[in-house]
Amino acid sequence: MTAAHVLATYDIATHLPPPEAAEILAGEQSTGTFVRVPGESARLRERFGARVIEVTELPDDGLPPLPGAAGPPSGATTVPHRARVRIAFPLHNFGPSLPNLLAAVAGNLFELRELAAVRLVDLDLPSAFARRYPGPAFGVAGTRHLVGRPDGTLIGTIVKPGIGLDPDALRTLVRELARAGIDFIKDDELTANPPHAPLRDRVAVVTEELDKAARRTGRRTMYAFNITDDIDRLAAHHDLVRDAGGTCVMVCVQTVGPAGVAHLRRRSTLPIHGHRAMSGALLRSPQIGLGPVVFQKLARLVGVDQLHVGGVASKFYESDADVAASVRAVRTPLFDGYETLPVLSSGQHPGLAHRTYRLLGTTDLLVLAGGGIHAHPDGPADGVAAMRSAWHAAVTGESLDRRAARDRPLARALERFGA
Amino acid sequence: MTAAHVLATYDIATHLPPPEAAEILAGEQSTGTFVRVPGESARLRERFGARVIEVTELPDDGLPPLPGAAGPPSGATTVPHRARVRIAFPLHNFGPSLPNLLAAVAGNLFELRELAAVRLVDLDLPSAFARRYPGPAFGVAGTRHLVGRPDGTLIGTIVKPGIGLDPDALRTLVRELARAGIDFIKDDELTANPPHAPLRDRVAVVTEELDKAARRTGRRTMYAFNITDDIDRLAAHHDLVRDAGGTCVMVCVQTVGPAGVAHLRRRSTLPIHGHRAMSGALLRSPQIGLGPVVFQKLARLVGVDQLHVGGVASKFYESDADVAASVRAVRTPLFDGYETLPVLSSGQHPGLAHRTYRLLGTTDLLVLAGGGIHAHPDGPADGVAAMRSAWHAAVTGESLDRRAARDRPLARALERFGA
Numbered sequence: 077m078t079a080a081h082v083l084a085t086y087d088i089a090t091h092l093p094p095p096e097a098a099e100i101l102a103g104e105q106s107t108g109t110f111v112r113v114p115g116e117s118a119r120l121r122e123r124f125g126a127r128v129i130e131v132t133e134l135p136d137d138g139l140p141p142l143p144g145a146a147g148p149p150s151g152a153t154t155v156p157h158r159a160r161v162r163i164a165f166p167l168h169n170f171g172p173s174l175p176n177l178l179a180a181v182a183g184n185l186f187e188l189r190e191l192a193a194v195r196l197v198d199l200d201l202p203s204a205f206a207r208r209y210p211g212p213a214f215g216v217a218g219t220r221h222l223v224g225r226p227d228g229t230l231i232g233t234i235v236k237p238g239i240g241l242d243p244d245a246l247r248t249l250v251r252e253l254a255r256a257g258i259d260f261i262k263d264d265e266l267t268a269n270p271p272h273a274p275l276r277d278r279v280a281v282v283t284e285e286l287d288k289a290a291r292r293t294g295r296r297t298m299y300a301f302n303i304t305d306d307i308d309r310l311a312a313h314h315d316l317v318r319d320a321g322g323t324c325v326m327v328c329v330q331t332v333g334p335a336g337v338a339h340l341r342r343r344s345t346l347p348i349h350g351h352r353a354m355s356g357a358l359l360r361s362p363q364i365g366l367g368p369v370v371f372q373k374l375a376r377l378v379g380v381d382q383l384h385v386g387g388v389a390s391k392f393y394e395s396d397a398d399v400a401a402s403v404r405a406v407r408t409p410l411f412d413g414y415e416t417l418p419v420l421s422s423g424q425h426p427g428l429a430h431r432t433y434r435l436l437g438t439t440d441l442l443v444l445a446g447g448g449i450h451a452h453p454d455g456p457a458d459g460v461a462a463m464r465s466a467w468h469a470a471v472t473g474e475s476l477d478r479r480a481a482r483d484r485p486l487a488r489a490l491e492r493f494g495a
Numbered sequence: 496m497t498a499a500h501v502l503a504t505y506d507i508a509t510h511l512p513p514p515e516a517a518e519i520l521a522g523e524q525s526t527g528t529f530v531r532v533p534g535e536s537a538r539l540r541e542r543f544g545a546r547v548i549e550v551t552e553l554p555d556d557g558l559p560p561l562p563g564a565a566g567p568p569s570g571a572t573t574v575p576h577r578a579r580v581r582i583a584f585p586l587h588n589f590g591p592s593l594p595n596l597l598a599a600v601a602g603n604l605f606e607l608r609e610l611a612a613v614r615l616v617d618l619d620l621p622s623a624f625a626r627r628y629p630g631p632a633f634g635v636a637g638t639r640h641l642v643g644r645p646d647g648t649l650i651g652t653i654v655k656p657g658i659g660l661d662p663d664a665l666r667t668l669v670r671e672l673a674r675a676g677i678d679f680i681k682d683d684e685l686t687a688n689p690p691h692a693p694l695r696d697r698v699a700v701v702t703e704e705l706d707k708a709a710r711r712t713g714r715r716t717m718y719a720f721n722i723t724d725d726i727d728r729l730a731a732h733h734d735l736v737r738d739a740g741g742t743c744v745m746v747c748v749q750t751v752g753p754a755g756v757a758h759l760r761r762r763s764t765l766p767i768h769g770h771r772a773m774s775g776a777l778l779r780s781p782q783i784g785l786g787p788v789v790f791q792k793l794a795r796l797v798g799v800d801q802l803h804v805g806g807v808a809s810k811f812y813e814s815d816a817d818v819a820a821s822v823r824a825v826r827t828p829l830f831d832g833y834e835t836l837p838v839l840s841s842g843q844h845p846g847l848a849h850r851t852y853r854l855l856g857t858t859d860l861l862v863l864a865g866g867g868i869h870a871h872p873d874g875p876a877d878g879v880a881a882m883r884s885a886w887h888a889a890v891t892g893e894s895l896d897r898r899a900a901r902d903r904p905l906a907r908a909l910e911r912f913g914a
Contacts, residue, residue, distance in 0.1 A: 105685065106657075106658055106685065107656050107657065107658055107659060108656075114869060114870070114874075115655070115656055115660060115664055115668075115869075116655075116656045120656060120658075120659045123659060124656075124658045124659035124691075138559075139559060140557075140558060140559075142779055142780060142812065143779065143780075143781060143812055144779075144811070144812025144813060144814065144817075145812065168689060168690050168691050169658050169685065169689055170685070170687065170689050171688065171689050171690050173687065173688065173723075173724050173725060174725065174750075175687075175723050175724060175725065175747060175750035175751045175755075176687045176688070176689070176723055176724060176750070178747075178749075178750040178772075178773055179684050179685060179687070179723060179747050179750050179770075179772045179773065180685055182750075182773050182776060183684060183685070183747070183750075183772035183773050184684070184772055184775070184811070184841075185775075186773070186774075186775030186776045186779055187775035187779065187805075187811035187812050187813075187841075188810070188811065188812070189810060189811060189812055208725075236534070237526050237527075237534055237539060237543075238525075238526065239525055239526050239539075239543045239588050240526060240539045240542060240543035241534060245534055249534075265598050265602060265603070266524065266525065266588065266589070266598060266599055266602070268589065268592065268594075268595045268598070269590065269592065269595070270587060270588055270589050270590050270595070271587050271590050272543075272587050304592075304594050304595055304598060305592050305594055305595060306592060306593065306594065306627075306754060306757060306758070307726060307754050307755060307757070307758040308757075308758055308761060328594060328597075328598050328602070330597075331593075331594035331595070331597040331598050331601075331602070331754070332594045332752065332754050333751065333752020333753070333754055333755055334752070335725060335726050335750070335751050335752055335755050336594075336726060336752055336754050336755060338725060338726070338727075339725070339726040339727055342727060351598075353597075353598045353602035353603055354597055354598065354601050354602050354605070355605075356603070356604075356605030356606035356783070357601060357605045357777055357783055357784045357785065358776055358777065358784075360561055360562060360563075360605055360606065360783055361561060361562075361780050361782060361783050361784075362562060363780060364775075364776055364779055364780050365776045365777075365780075365784075366776065386606075391607070391608060392563070392603070392606035392607065392608060393561065393562055393563025393564065393606050393607070393608055394563060394606075395563065398563075422603075422606075450533060450534075451533070455533075
């Protein structure tokens with residue numbers, strides 16, 4: 077790996093000897109086609125060919141081959157080989173352009189018959205990409221600064237119900253949460269600019285309430301307005317939020333596309349909250365698509381300041397170990413920086429604080445409890461208090477039971493959501 | 496299904512009774528969260544809730560559950576149920592915005608533990624989407640008009656080697672192909688605007704040669720310049736091609752994202768050639784992601800005039816039946832129109848013309864032979880002649896052998912590539 081190469085790591089399954097399958101992958105994604113053609117000289121292959129750097133056999137995972145995979149040679153074993161393969165792509169094949177990088181390292185290769193499974197699990201990018209894509213403008217420190225919370229876990233919520241709250245109900249909810257000192261509120265990923273609740277109206281109502289609460293409490297809650305939409309509308313939505321004094325915009329990274337986020341980043345003066353809706357389509361299968369490390373590197377590259385990584389004991393498919401690995405990955409420097417704040421969500425509540433802190437060992441987190449705050453038996457303000465109290469206990473080493481014995485909002489939350 | 500709803504069809508696997516799993520999916524993607532929250536009134540659910548329209552059991556496919564799937568209740572069978580599920584989403588939940596549509600119909604649902612597999616296989620959109628997204632500006636008829644080929648299969652090729660040809664070699668290749676009367680040439684998806692072969696230089700060389708050839712032959716070959724890049728560069732790349740007299744631009748639909756293509760479409764005055772690099776990551780697994788019908792509908796919606804659909808007997812995973820289904824799907828009217836030309840590629844050569852025509856029964860096709868033209872033993876011009884001759888034979892009902900007996904370029908092609 078040099079400054080002039082991209083290093084891509086794949087987990088593959090194949091009935092060919094893995095080094096041979098790796099060469100086919102490298103050829104397909106650089107100088108080859110299905111037959112040798114005139115002009116594919118040794119010199120051209122030397123200069124532009126992707127090179128197989130490493131092939132490490134992996135144990136069988138027992139999974140059946142993807143559709144269309146070439147079977148074993150007749151008489152051979154029917155279990156495909158599995159291997160981790162590292163391939164170096166010359167940067168000059170595509171230059172530091174994210175869409176063209178993806179066409180090379182994540183393009184036609186997913187379709188190759190020779191591969192019974194193929195997943196891009198890591199991507200090491202040379203610094204030319206950092207020069208093209210400046211990454212998060214705010215990240216962990218910038219988010220903390222805007223929220224006025226220099227340390228401790230940031231506590232947030234999602235507007236619930238995610239769809240259909242009218243402006244008056246939204247106003248009441250935001251008022252109560254902001255007065256309760258919550259750090260962060262976000263729109264649901266399902267509500268961006270729908271006809272029944274236009275972004276413009278939500279921005280007006282929410283910023284007015286946040287201003288009022290800030291005058292009372294001295295702190296301003298960050299609200300991530302979901303500006304996801306056609307790319308031609310992102311800048312105007314962003315400006316609407318900024319001009320009203322909003323301090324954060326949210327986009328669904330997959331539905332606008334990483335290239336769409338990069339477009340927004342060039343125009344944005346606010347933190348970008350990156351939701352991962354639709355990413356499961358690429359990330360969940362162990363046999364195809366992308367690994368979570370790749371997804372978060374792409375999101376950070378294009379400028380996401382706060383990135384969803386699932387949640388402990390969540391309603392989604394990831395195990396706690398998966399979530400811990402994602403948080404570690406997001407907190408690992410990219411180009412010596414590109415610090416993005418990991419966002420935990422999905423089924424989060426006060427009873428999970430200790431388990432989460434034990435697992436992750438950091439408070440550089442934004443923990444979003446939707447139902448876990450709104451459905452508190454005594455209302456959202458007590459929901460916020462319970463979340464903060466549980467996290468304080470977790471970090472100071474006080475048990476949940478002991479803390480709950482002297483903290484009624486927490487005790488009531490544990491009754492409702494369990495511990 | 497009404498003008499006010501989007502109808503989404505999923506194939507799911509689940510250990511729950513399928514109607515229950517379908518309700519969970521519909522709830523997650525509209526009004527629900529993991530607990531009932533204040534404000535989630537019956538009235539709100541009635542107005543904004545996604546509704547399960549139909550649940551049809553499917554036979555077991557023998558595939559193991561995706562990671563994180565909830566297992567069977569203790570004592571129950573270990574084989575998950577499979578079902579096709581149709582869900583109606585109120586259009587007013589998101590409005591006719593493609594990225595926000597995707598957050599609803601293809602968002603968090605891929606991550607649900609309750610689903611052991613989940614694939615979005617079809618999507619019926621109300622006409623509000625047609626008003627927002629005008630679709631292909633050229634399509635089949637517009638492409639034929641620009642190429643000057645009102646009927647018959649359009650014959651094209653891909654510049655090979657896909658990477659690394661210098662301008663002089665590219666010039667020679669294009670000259671020979673254009674003089675041989677080829678209808679269409681495209682850049683490889685791996686070559687867009689790399690430092691060693693900038694788009695500007697390729698446009699200058701190629702358009703000069705096409706102009707010269709057109710003066711000799713009276714027909715102008717269409718060349719799809721790969722303008723895939725950061726979204727902020729698409730318009731300038733397009734204008735560069737247009738200003739030089741180019742007649743087509745190409746983008747990788749997945750790597751710029753469908754939203755990126757829609758952005759280009761609003762600025763484009765040329766046909767858009769849609770490459771599908773990276774789409775295999777979403778399409779190949781039968782357990783997750785999107786079905787090909789959904790992919791092509793999204794591509795047509797955002798304005799792709801010519802769309803890759805694989806190829807008969809190709810080097811990729813799709814069977815001939817898969818390719819035939821994709822071609823049929825692309826040729827099925829969307830909003831009574833949105834005609835897009837299906838593009839066949841990958842391992843195509845003259846020996847496949849009869850098989851392809853038998854399978855597809857239409858000549859409204861653009862067939863791209865890369866190696867199948869460039870690697871012709873007597874050079875690319877004979878490669879073009881052999882492709883056209885084979886297709887002429889296929890359509891007129893003449894056998895390949897009979898035709899080859901009186902057609903030397905075809906006979907030589909069959910020797911090289913087989914029949």
